[in-house]
Amino acid sequence: MTGPKTNYLRRRLLSFRYAFSGIAAFIITEPHARIHALATVLVAALGLYARITASQWIAVVIVTGMVWITEMLNTVIEKMMDHLSPEYHPRVKWIKDVAAGAVLVAVLVAVLTGAVIFLPVFIK
Numbered sequence: 001m002t003g004p005k006t007n008y009l010r011r012r013l014l015s016f017r018y019a020f021s022g023i024a025a026f027i028i029t030e031p032h033a034r035i036h037a038l039a040t041v042l043v044a045a046l047g048l049y050a051r052i053t054a055s056q057w058i059a060v061v062i063v064t065g066m067v068w069i070t071e072m073l074n075t076v077i078e079k080m081m082d083h084l085s086p087e088y089h090p091r092v093k094w095i096k097d098v099a100a101g102a103v104l105v106a107v108l109v110a111v112l113t114g115a116v117i118f119l120p121v122f123i124k
């Protein structure tokens with residue numbers, strides 16, 4: 001069966017495939033990504049060990065997702081700038097520094113959230 005509806009579904013499925021291969025490309029090519037993957041596994045193990053509550057899991061998932069998303073977009077911005085403007089330029093410095101700053105904000109939020117959730121477990 002082919003028609004406008006199946007074509008639409010096929011295109012959506014293809015978009016998912018491209019998006020998944022983008023995640024795989026990020027993990028395979030970027031050493032940062034593997035550090036994030038390791039940290040994510042460790043935090044999930046810690047959450048299971050500490051038997052954190054559903055709302056604490058929600059907080060952990062959101063802040064972990066924020067770190068992944070900002071790191072992926074920062075990597076895209078770095079690569080885009082290296083491709084479009086490989087020579088030194090103060091505007092490129094500003095763009096890359098602010099993009100890296102966004103990752104740092106996400107990491108600081110994640111560390112703060114982790115401290116609030118996990119420190120009491122270890123202090124006990």
Ligand SMILES: Nc1ncnc2c1ncn2[C@@H]1O[C@H](COP(=O)(O)OP(=O)(O)OP(=O)(O)O)[C@@H](O)[C@H]1O
Nearest residue numbers: 032078085086087088089090092093094096097100
């Ligand atoms: N073309 C450029 N023009 C001006 N400053 C740049 C340029 N390229 C890099 N920089 C400066 O160097 C910093 C590091 O940039 P770079 O692209 O090497 O990122 P990185 O954080 O080292 O990434 P990675 O470790 O993933 O390679 C930038 O934040 C910016 O301050």
